[in-house]
Amino acid sequence: SGVMSRSGCLCTYDQPCWPSAAVFSQLESQLSQPLIYPRPTASPCYPPSHPSGNCTDVITNFNDGNWRASRPGSLELANFETYMFPNGTIDACFLNTTITGKCGQGSVPVIGVDARSVADIQAAITFAVEHNLKLVVKNTGHDFIGRSTARGAFVVWTHNMKNITYDAAFVPQGVPGETYEAITLGAGVQWREAYLAANEHGRMMVGGVSAGASIGAAGGWLTGGGHSVLLSPSYGLGVDNALEISVVLSTGEYLITNEYQNSDLFWALRGGGGSTYGIVTSVTYRTYPAVPFKVWSYQANTTNSSVLPELFEGLLRYQTQFTDEGLGGFGGITNQGITFLYFGPNMTNETLTRTTQPWLNFVQSLAPYGVVSSSETYDFTWTYVIDQFLYNNGPSGGGYVLVTSRMLSRDTLANHTSQIAQALMNCSASFNTVAGGRVSQFGADSAGLNPAWRKAVIEAVCAASWDEDTPSSGIRDTIQQFRGWIQAIHDAAPNDCAYLNEASPFEIDWQKAFFGAHYARLKSIKDKYDPYRLPSSFSDKDFDCLVLIDVLHKLVEQRGSLTLCHHHPAPCRRRVPSSSLISLTFPGLIAFVYSYHVRNPRPIPAVASWCSDSHRPRHALPPSLGVGDRIGEGDCELVLDVLPPDLAEVAFEKMRKEVAWNVMYHRGGEVPRLVAVEGEVAADGSFPIYRHPADESPALRPFSPTVSLIREHVQQVLDHPVNHVLIQHYRSGGDYISEHSDKTIDIVRESKVVNVSLGAQRIMTLRMKRDSAPNAGQGGVPRPSQKIPLPHNSMFVLGLETNAKWLHAINHDKRPIQHKSPEEQFMNGERISLTFRHIGTFLSGDESRxxxxxxxxxxxxxxxxxxxxxxxxxxxxxxxxxxxxxxxxxxxxxxxxxxxxxxxxxxxx
Ligand SMILES: O=C(O)CCC(=O)C(=O)O
Ligand SMILES: [Fe+2]
Known part of the structure; x- marks a missing residue:
């Protein structure tokens, strides 16, 4: 029987229909690359007794969205790697190896094609059709409904289709005469790569920024609509900027689509659903001259909860005007206030003032009720703006998260303000200001995108999350609460749509929410271009029989078989400030405001009033937090110029020679820096010992000459002696220390730990422990974090109260050298830190007692x-x-x- 007559469900690897190894090897012979066998992210950590791979690498990078995007078996949201059976049993490969003790494949496809060319994709899709395989297409795996993965599936992995072609006079095929300054991106190009390529020609593009801008630029982002917090209100959506899309159909046919040829498919691909009509192989986008930006950061807080609804309703009302003037951005609400960061491309001072002043006046009118606000504006180049997103290396993936979104219309914001405000406050929503303005000017039928988008102004997002070890009953409870939020938002804005790429399997009236009035036309285009999709109905029960997976297929799978743990991470996992976050400069602000984005509700701790930061140069890259700021629990401090200049100047090079550097091991791997231990040795040979969970610490040596001098200066600043030092050499941005608390069994109680820094500036990141954030226990709670740049010749004092409530780390910094500030480039990027402690535990000289x-x-x-x-x-x-x-x-x-x-x-x- 021919493929056209196939019926029943798609074949998965656990069924007799699954092709044999010999049959797969026939496919392999047609491909440019060997077949791939994706494994879940944490698989190198198993078996726990002797890990099969580099588990340290996995632990370090688990929450790095960019790292995850580059692995065929990793999804941005860890929940999509898991599979929940109808009886609640979860099959997964958890990072915490003690939960199940073994690495289950979960929902990660078992085999696939590492596509590098159209021919590879044609071979893969033809094979999948011939064998009726459950097929998924994965690019970076950022999808929030889990379309890039399915249990027992065959995957086409497009990540390595990295071609980028800039063309100053691009002519869409079949349309002589019409030229554009455009860039053509292969299916695997990520936004970070696209931005950098365009920027070399002084051009900017409408694209995404989440997870270090690691989202694919020419895949699901576009076919779901493609919004940009930087440019959409001024330049439209991804679908408004695509000039040509190339696609391989389920028939194996390769088509180039644009306004003039295969225009119905070109229309459908622009917003009508991901992987629904075929596999996109490349997209050509318009580019624009890079322009200067106004950047506006804003925060209003209050401890008077009765005024919050008015504040938030006001914010919603003003959004329409903001976007119509061209401001895009993002922000969030909490039970303490609001915060946002906006971007105005090519905006004049006059326009910015005219746009923001009514809002500022409005908030000023709330001052008598205890609303404290702060507003800052900056002038930045496009290059500087994208740099902040590209190289912000905070946590951005690996969570267990579900999101729902609603594109709030002008009507909703103006006329149903209090109802929608209430619904959003209940879930501590975040929002993306990505529509209105230019987005509203394109015709409702200009693209397959849900026409409700053209009436929309902002996207409101609510997220639910849980911990890795949450049992299925807990996940279901979380989902139950989440569905309540969806219902409330739906009821407040019944005619608004959802953003297909940031939505959940539980959207109410999903045909309308995702496709609206375009549903019927999209369906007929699907039938025309995907004839193997039998039967050709969108009804739930048929959906599992599609040749190409699409969102509806996924919906049915998830609703039908209760694979509820198919939900996702946040583009950027929340980092919510605790206290005087307000002295953050621009990069810090991006990290901070962005952290609100897509996260779980939770109140943030009280925010102190905005303090001015006039002593710092406005446009300098440095401190998020620094001298004089409240850091951690307030018992920390940054001290500059701790050593006299003559000592500071030579200390690094002297220590390079004087200190006995060692490689240290932990969990079978080298720790990513060189270490040495020195301390005060008593007359009888006994010496302080600092115990921590390393496999092996280097032997303690007496203080070497330069270290001894540094110790004296440290003791002058501290009010207690220090008798022990751990010296670490971070040889480059690639060396780091992972998140930890110092172990205090041997540290004299009430004393402090200090880190003296020499050489290149690195950032100390503090992140509140899960259980010290309010509302802890409700699952993946957003945790405050702070960044403290540690300049050359500084001393960071870590109080033990902060050590108890926060984790600290020096994260790696993989930015290319030219993207680093002069302080960060100092000493060629090398840093030495000296962690001095006052130790109260001692070992006898012979180490026997x-x-x-x-x-x-x-x-x-x-x-x-x-x-x-x-x-x-x-x-x-x-x-x-x-x-x-x-x-x-x-x-x-x-x-x-x-x-x-x-x-x-x-x-x-
Ligand atoms: O290098 C640093 O400044 C931090 C070192 C640290 O946290 C530690 O060794 O415990
Ligand atoms: Fe530490």
Missing amino acids: IYGQGTKGKTHEDARPVVNGTEEAAKLLEAFGKENQQSEFDWDAVYGEGSDVLHFTLRDG
């Missing part, structure tokens, strides 16, 4: 033999784990008794 604060024998006289390995070691490791996770860590209960462990494992000799 241990005594002091952290041990069972509290005084020198009571020194007891050291213990290596055994249950006592396991117990201490477990206590360290608790200290990393719990902010209300009960020191006395956990550490009070003491531990005599020196080495965690039994060793030879």
Whole structure:
């Protein structure tokens, strides 16, 4: 029987219909690359007893959206890698290896094609049709409904189709005479790559910015509409800027579509659904001359909750005017206020003032009710603006998240303000100001996109999330609450649409929400170009029988079989400020405001009033937080110029020679920096010992000459001595220290830990522990984070209260050198840090006996033999784990008794 007569469901790998290895190898012989066998993100960490791959790499990068985008088995949202059976059993490969102990394939496709060319895609799609395989197309895997993955499926991975062609006089095929300054992008090009390529010609493009702008530029982003917080209100959507789209159909045919040929398909592909009509192989977009930007950052806060609705309703009402003047951006609401960041391309001072003044006056009128606001504007180049998104390396993927979106219309914002405001406040919504303005000027039928988009002004987004170890019952409860929010938003704005790319499987009246009045026409175009799709109906029960997966297919799969854990991450995982965030400069603001974007509701802690930041040069890249700011719990401090200039100047090079640098190992891998330990050795040879969970620490040596001098200066600033130092050499931006809390069993209580920095400036990131954020326990709670740039010759004082409630890290910084500030380029990007501590635990000179604060024998006289390995070691490791996770860590209960462990494992000799 021919393919046209196929019926029944699509074949998955667990069925007898699945092709044999021999049959797959026939396919392989037609491809430019070997077949791929995707595995879930955390698979290198299994089996836990002897990890099969580089687990450290996985742990480090798990929340890095850009890293995830480059892996065939990784989805941006970790929940899409999992699979929930109807009975609630979850098949997954969790990062925490103790949850199930094994790595399940979940919803990650088992085999696929690493497509590099149209011919590869033709071979793959023909094979999938011939064998009736469940087929998914994955580019970066950023999809929020999970269309880029399916359990037991065959995947066409387009990530490596990286061709970029700039053409100053592009002529759409079949249309002589009409030229555009355009760029053609292969299906795998990501926005970051597209921006950089266009920028080389002084051009900008309408594109996405999430997750380090790692979203695919020529795939699902476009076919779902493609919005841009930077440019859409001034230049339209992705669908308004595509000039030509090339596609391989399920028949294997390759078509070039534009306004003049295959124009019905060109119309449908622009907003009518992802992977629905074929596999897109390239897109040509218009470009625009790069222009200067006005950037407007704004925040209003209050502890008077009764005034919040009025504040938020006002914000909603003003959006229409903002977008019509060309402002795009994003922001969020919490139970403490609102915050947003807007971008005005080529905007004059006059226009900005005219646009913002009525709003500023409005908020001023709320001042008597306790609303405190702050507004800053900046002038930036396009290059500078995109840099902030490209190289903002905060967490941006790997969450367990569901989102719903609503494109709020002019009518909704003007006439149903209080009802929609209430619905959005209930879920602490974030919003993207991505429509109105230019988007409203294109005809409702100019593209397959839901015509309701042309009436829309902003996209409101609510997100629900949960933790990796949440049981299916907890996930279902979360989804239940989430569906309540969707209902409330739907009821407040029944005629508005959803953004197909940032939506959930639970949208109400989804044909209308996703396709609106274009539904029937899109369906007929689907039938025309995808004849193998049998039967050709959009009805739920037929949907699993599509040749090409599309959003409806996914909806049915998820509703029908209750694979509820197919939901997604946030483009950027929330980092919500705790306190005086207001002295953030522009890059910090982007990180901060962006963090609101798509996240779980939770109140943020009180925000202090806006403090002016006039001592800093306005357009300099530096500090997010620094001298004089409230950092962490307020017990931290940044001290500049801690060493006299002559010492600061030579210290780095001297230490390079004087210090006995070591490679250290943890979990079987080298730690990504060089380390050395020095300390005060007593007359009897005993010395301080700082225990932490590394497999092996280097031997302590007496203070070397330069370190000794530095120690003296540190002690002058601190009100207590320090007797121990961990010295670390970050050889480049690639070296880092992952998020952790310092282990305090051996640190004298009430003392402080200090990090002296020499050489290149790096950023210390603080992130509040999960359990110290209010509302903790409701699942993936958005956590405050702060960035503290550590300049050369500075000293960061870490208070133990902050150490208890926050994690700290020096994240890697993979930006190319030319994107770094002079401070960051200093010493060729190398940094040395000296972590001085006051240690209260000591080891005898021969390392046979241990005594002091952290041990069972509290005084020198009571020194007891050291213990290596055994249950006592396991117990201490477990206590360290608790200290990393719990902010209300009960020191006395956990550490009070003491531990005599020196080495965690039994060793030879
Ligand atoms: O390099 C730094 O400044 C931080 C080092 C650190 O946090 C540590 O070693 O515990
Ligand atoms: Fe630390």
